[in-house]
Amino acid sequence: MVALTAVLDANVLYPAPLRDLLLNLADTGIFNPKWSQIIQQEWVRNLLLPQ
Amino acid sequence: MRYVLSRSEENASKKNLSAVTVKIEGSDEVIFIPLQAISMLKSILSNMAEGKPVTLLPLEAELSPQEAAAMLHVPSSFVIELIEKGKIPHQTTEGSPKILFRDALTYESQLRSKRRENLNKLASEAQALKLGY
Secondary structure: OOOEEEEEEEOHOOOHHHHHHHHHHHHHHOEEEOHHHHHHHHHHHHHOOOO | EEEEEEEOOHHHHHHOOOOOEEEEEEEEEEEEEEEHHHHHHHHHHHHHHHOOOOOOOOOOEEEHHHHHHHOOOOHHHHHHHHHHHHOOOOOOEEEEEEHHHHHHHHHHHHHHHHHHHHHHHHHHHHOOOOOOO
């Protein structure tokens, strides 16, 4: 099946509700989510920032 | 050649028939198609109408790691790793590893339920930690 591929940048991976929405949508098969190690490090860094 | 359905699928299921009769126009030939095959044909035709490629495979078909990778939407190096770690059943035919389509389907459904489980875990964790919820 030909599905769209979408790059998820750090700003949609960190607010958790947005991340959960997008990943659950991806799970239905409407698109393939991709992100890089650099994007991964960026959202984790933002998560660990003191609030 | 045109094929005409003599009864609609809906009619057939209302009457609890297990097959539909197809009469080929301009000939005396009549074929019976089981209802299950009708719904399969429907999905094949709608996929074709959307321009998506359609492949029919027997469950016992042997897939190369590349073919299994395409089916699972993962890199083929990942499939080779699964084979080497014994995480997916395989057999070696003429020196190259092959995966049964049946086993690839099983792996896919395990992958899917694992993914569902992890997504749910992730969401409840984020809610418990009040991460924006």
